[in-house]
Amino acid sequence: MPQLTYASIDQTVLNTLGPPKRYYWAIVAVLFLGVLTGAGCWIYQIFVGIGAGGQNNPVAWGTYLINFVFWVGIAHSGTLISAILHLFRAGWRNPIARAAETMTVFAVCIAGLFPFIHLGRVWMVYYMLPIPNQRLLWPNFLSPLMFDVIAISTYLTVSSLFWYTGLLPDLAAVRDRSQGTRKKIFDILALGWTGAHEQWRHYTRGYLFFAALATPLVISVHSVVSWDFALGIAPGWHTTIFAPYFVAGAIHSGLAMVLTLMIPLRKIFNYQNIITTEVLENVAKTIVFTGLIVGFAYATEFFIAWYSHNTVEIEQFRWRAFGDYRWGFYFMVFCNTLIPLLFLFKNIRTTVATLFIISLIVNFGMWWERFVIIVGGVARGFSPHAWGLYAPTIVEYGIMLGSFCLFFFFFLLFAKHLPSVSMTEMKETLEQGGSHAG
């Protein structure tokens, strides 16, 4: 493979911004149809009421909350790659940092939609804002749901600003190589960035602070999401292990989604010289690590249920393994812990096809993990006469389809209109002696 240079990095990335072919717009149109399907289902639910979903008594939290946790989780690995690995000076994250950060922003946007959908009467959303409602009540900040409102809004704001700040030098690079309307647009977006030494002096410092602030934030956000459950006294939820368990799970699913997005991206945009197999291999190694953490958490939950001698907990976990949703449990153990162990074999983690397939399997397993936790806890509570089951309705499937389509719709528009690899960070990698030429 040819050695990378500043010019070849620019050329490769700028080539991706050329006029899209017809099949690109065809895919965008199909995804948009999926988004319309989801929107239609939501509108139907607004008119009919929240009963259009399958939530019931006792299972009041269904796919809307499952998808909320799933998408927040997807977001987390973007921050791991852009912020935490930046602080650790892990050069291999540079080729995928931009796309992963973008994934974070879009995933948080989509996660943020689900509490609105789950509200049913969405026009009452202002009850969550710190303003007095009709009964002069203010939000109760003792509630983990209110922690979540604050945490997710903060996360969306911070990750969007972090993303845009990182994008700034590249926007200037595109501006300097564009003509006509595109130049005018990028002229505005780049804010007049010229890469003057005074700008870099402040920028590098500011970017470092961004990374340093995003790191505790990302850990706090999924901890707060886990407390939505852990602070409730439902069996299977009320456990102190939830915060680290959820954070590890979030990064696990997010890294899998990074592979799912990066592998087609590098193929379509000829990024093989930039997003090398070595980069994908490093993501795969991290997936083995996070997979072992979640596997350890699964086992710990069972051990503590047995060790506590608490009959309700013991029944909850017996039912998890052998009850109505046992398939979900088998999926989560098999897909999240056992299958990623295949990455221990070098030829599996260096083969693009197996990386892609395993990433899809982990995504599937992590969705089921959220199903097992969220539905399982309330379906099999303290009183046997209040036990119940849950199945999503067609409206929920429609909204779920819409959310996935919306994510890929946004990502596809991003990939063709903004630099999907950070040219600046790739050039820095060359300067630091990192070999990405393979």
Add this chain to the structure above:
Amino acid sequence: MQGKKYIMGLFKDEDQVVSTLAALKESAYNFQRVHSPIPSHKIMAALELKKSRVGWFTLAGGILGLISGFALAIFCAIQWNLIVSGKPIISLIPFFIVGFEFTILFAVFGNVIGLLTQTKLPDYKGIAYYDPRCSGEHFGVLAACDPNQQEGLKDFFQQNGGEVKVFE
């Protein structure tokens, strides 16, 4: 700086820029700035730049956020004075979560304000005396001189291995 001539030396090699900056410091020409496609630590060290003050904005934002987060949670709690689950009206441990999130949020706002004010962005007029190649693969060293020194400055950049661009 009226009547001054602005000339830029364009280099492809970071080390050439560093040696040019050292020579420029010894010369009679007025160094203006360096444009580079990456944040070069070698160039920053050669220019002996002071540490940025952006951190102070970040810190101020963080402190303001911590106070605001606690204040908001306490204010909301005392509007109704409703005891929930036997916990005190002002429960500092759960309110710490609100305080923590606000600390991060406001610190980031402070950071952004610090970045914008210190880098003086947005600045759509400041692109004068700039070469678009500096966002690609070139490092541009901008210097000013009196009109009668123009040829000397051009030679200076050429001798140091740079390509010369004269701004009219």
